[in-house]
Amino acid sequence: MTPTRYDIAIIGGGPIGAALALALPSKGLRICVLANNEPQNKALRPIALSHGSQLLLERLGLWHALSPQTTKILNIHISEKHALAAVTIKAQELQLPALGYVLDYSLLSQCLSQSAQKAHPDFRLGCKVLSLAPHEGGATVHYLEENQAQSLNCRLVIVADGGALINDNPTQHVDYQQCALTARIGCDHPQPQKAFERFCQEGPVALLPFGEDLALVGTVSQERAEMLMRAEPPIFLQWVQSCFGSRLGKFTHLADRATFPLTLHYQKPGYAHLSKTPIIRIGNAAQRLHPVAGQGLNLGLRDAWALARFIQTTEPEALGSAVTRHQFEKIRHSDRTASIAFTHGLVRLFSNDWPILTQARRGALFTLACFSPARNWLAQRMMHGVYG
Numbered sequence: 171m172t173p174t175r176y177d178i179a180i181i182g183g184g185p186i187g188a189a190l191a192l193a194l195p196s197k198g199l200r201i202c203v204l205a206n207n208e209p210q211n212k213a214l215r216p217i218a219l220s221h222g223s224q225l226l227l228e229r230l231g232l233w234h235a236l237s238p239q240t241t242k243i244l245n246i247h248i249s250e251k252h253a254l255a256a257v258t259i260k261a262q263e264l265q266l267p268a269l270g271y272v273l274d275y276s277l278l279s280q281c282l283s284q285s286a287q288k289a290h291p292d293f294r295l296g297c298k299v300l301s302l303a304p305h306e307g308g309a310t311v312h313y314l315e316e317n318q319a320q321s322l323n324c325r326l327v328i329v330a331d332g333g334a335l336i337n338d339n340p341t342q343h344v345d346y347q348q349c350a351l352t353a354r355i356g357c358d359h360p361q362p363q364k365a366f367e368r369f370c371q372e373g374p375v376a377l378l379p380f381g382e383d384l385a386l387v388g389t390v391s392q393e394r395a396e397m398l399m400r401a402e403p404p405i406f407l408q409w410v411q412s413c414f415g416s417r418l419g420k421f422t423h424l425a426d427r428a429t430f431p432l433t434l435h436y437q438k439p440g441y442a443h444l445s446k447t448p449i450i451r452i453g454n455a456a457q458r459l460h461p462v463a464g465q466g467l468n469l470g471l472r473d474a475w476a477l478a479r480f481i482q483t484t485e486p487e488a489l490g491s492a493v494t495r496h497q498f499e500k501i502r503h504s505d506r507t508a509s510i511a512f513t514h515g516l517v518r519l520f521s522n523d524w525p526i527l528t529q530a531r532r533g534a535l536f537t538l539a540c541f542s543p544a545r546n547w548l549a550q551r552m553m554h555g556v557y558g
């Protein structure tokens with residue numbers, strides 16, 4: 171049987187694949203989404219959506235449903251343990267309704283996926299893509315659907331699989347040799363709608379407002395993560411207390427602990443010309459970042475939005491060509507490179523005990539504390555990327 175032919179096949183129905191499917195027109199182009207709905211990791215992954223992402227979700231018609239399930243961030247307090255300088259970035263100073271919005275990954279993913287399923291009849295759940303094979307004018311996608319081997323042909327494959335699919339993609343890779351530790355915690359002196367980013371010896375630790383509670387996202391060594399995952403709740407809370415001091419009172423309860431490995435992973439520039447397969451990668455499939463400053467999903471949403479707009483102005487026959495793919499790579503280059511450099515730079519600057527770096531970060535915090543243009547620059551970067 172000849173495989174079905176599509177213009178575009180999107181691999182992955184996570185937040186970024188689903189957002190792209192929603193942003194693309196359902197008429198005019200033949201689009202298929204292959205979404206692996208294996209039982210998802212339900213571990214708590216608090217996501218801070220930027221103001222820019224909120225605007226994109228509003229354009230996709232989802233904000234109305236999501237908004238009641240999010241917690242607003244009105245202020246962000248940034249400080250370093252054992253140092254005096256601290257900075258507070260305020261939504262009010264920037265004349266914004268909020269600096270960001272916190273919600274759990276699985277809720278966002280589910281909402282995007284369900285809406286995309288309604289918009290696209292060929293959004294197929296339960297499909298695990300196994301391999302891609304280039305051919306004249308496109309590619310064949312081989313996948314399993316309910317354990318049956320299937321294939322389809324398309325002009326362009328958009329990979330939004332979070333970086334899971336192995337192929338010929340040459341990437342840059344940094345293993346931070348650390349874990350992200352997440353948990354839901356409570357305290358007896360809450361400061362509603364305020365987020366805290368604290369740079370500690372081992373790495374940054376964030377507390378995000380999360381309904382009535384706080385969501386912790388900490389960066390720790392693998393050994394400490396293992397110890398804290400096993401520890402009795404009072405020991406865990408004592409560690410949080412040692413990071414944040416008494417500004418939130420006493421930390422009182424703990425739930426939903428989880429860990430995630432931390433790596434930086436991104437494709438080398440010029441990939442479009444090197445790859446024989448007509449692929450465009452977006453979201454974590456193009457770059458997986460450290461969660462410090464909450465950039466990964468926000469950057470992925472900008473990828474999806476930019477790609478949808480780019481596709482609408484591209485002739486269907488040209489979709490998979492190396493020239494077209496290279497053009498898209500160029501469009502996203504600045505935002506991606508700046509976000510990678512910003513995130514990686516923060517990790518290196520704030521997770522290091524070298525005296526010269528200690529001076530540099532104290533100088534940076536002092537500058538941010540004293541000069542509102544510097545604070546505005548940082549806030550814009552966190553909310554919109556370079557060209558958001």
Ligand SMILES: Cc1cc2nc3c(=O)[nH]c(=O)nc-3n(C[C@H](O)[C@H](O)[C@H](O)COP(=O)(O)OP(=O)(O)OC[C@H]3O[C@@H](n4cnc5c(N)ncnc54)[C@H](O)[C@@H]3O)c2cc1C
Nearest residue numbers: 182184185186206218299331332453454464465466467468
């Ligand atoms: C602890 C933590 C905190 C974070 N906090 C933030 C934050 O505050 N703000 C922020 O912007 N980002 C944050 N991130 C990053 C964010 O989670 C990711 O950037 C985002 O999930 C990427 O979305 P994605 O759709 O590209 O990939 P994923 O979320 O990984 O989704 C990929 C999808 O593809 C599917 N798939 C995989 N392989 C296949 C296959 N072969 N066939 C078919 N389907 C397949 C998967 O099942 C999944 O549904 C955080 C990350 C971590 C670990």
